[in-house]
Amino acid sequence: ETGVTQSPTHLIKTRGQQVTLRCSSQSGHNTVSWYQQALGQGPQFIFQYYREEENGRGNFPPRFSGLQFPNYSSELNVNALELDDSALYLCASSPSTNIQYFGAGTRLSVL
Amino acid sequence: AQSVTQPDIHITVSEGASLELRCNYSYGATPYLFWYVQSPGQGLQLLLKYFSGDTLVQGIKGFEAEFKRSQSSFNLRKPSVHWSDAAEYFCAALVQGAQKLVFGQGTRLTINP
Numbered sequence: 001e002t003g004v005t006q007s008p009t010h011l012i013k014t015r016g017q018q019v020t021l022r023c024s025s026q027s028g029h030n031t032v033s034w035y036q037q038a039l040g041q042g043p044q045f046i047f048q049y050y051r052e053e054e055n056g057r058g059n060f061p062p063r064f065s066g067l068q069f070p071n072y073s074s075e076l077n078v079n080a081l082e083l084d085d086s087a088l089y090l091c092a093s094s095p096s097t098n099i100q101y102f103g104a105g106t107r108l109s110v111l
Numbered sequence: 112a113q114s115v116t117q118p119d120i121h122i123t124v125s126e127g128a129s130l131e132l133r134c135n136y137s138y139g140a141t142p143y144l145f146w147y148v149q150s151p152g153q154g155l156q157l158l159l160k161y162f163s164g165d166t167l168v169q170g171i172k173g174f175e176a177e178f179k180r181s182q183s184s185f186n187l188r189k190p191s192v193h194w195s196d197a198a199e200y201f202c203a204a205l206v207q208g209a210q211k212l213v214f215g216q217g218t219r220l221t222i223n224p
Binding site: 002004006033035040041042043044045048055056058090092098099100101102103104105107 | 115143145147152153154155156157160162201203205209210211212213214215216217
């Protein structure tokens with residue numbers, strides 16, 4: 001049990017819709033990272049937030065955006081959903097950037 | 112480009128047998144190295160990590176890993192596997208001061224009874 005919780009567990013959307021995924025960090029962790037894991041692949045880094053500011057971004061288009069709140073919880077927003085966005089979305093929190101603790105993920109299906 | 116390679120996509124071992132999962136990294140300097148395990152439909156659980164120092168690191172669930180700079184490898188081992196070890200295993204690297212973990216493609220472990 002990492003103390004990182006994600007909601008919802010599963011989500012089904014249609015192409016073109018928008019989605020918001022949520023992550024509650026482990027207490028005391030001020031850094032949150034988001035990853036996309038396609039079926040059969042390793043997770044791919046989307047972006048990281050540190051103290052409410054974006055602190056690094058992977059190779060994802062601008063329709064992937066995020067927020068971090070003063071309590072260090074976080075949201076991942078994806079606009080104009082595409083079929084290829086179907087994946088497991090993982091949130092990880094850390095007290096520093098060196099060790100990341102993952103939540104159970106949100107499974108997004110885009111139809 | 113910085114990368115992590117897990118050469119074995121799928122490994123099958125018998126319960127009670129020893130296990131070694133391979134991981135190679137390609138970085139200019141030695142990154143921080145991690146092994147995570149993912150059970151079906153679950154998130155990633157940290158097994159162990161290597162930052163510096165002793166090249167043999169111990170983790171949870173009886174796992175250990177050995178860092179070999181000369182081979183750019185960080186292989187995961189367990190002397191005797193249990194049926195509950197069946198899962199997907201990911202090796203990952205993090206450059207000091209960077210934000211993102213870079214993962215290998217994963218190795219799926221199946222345990223035969």
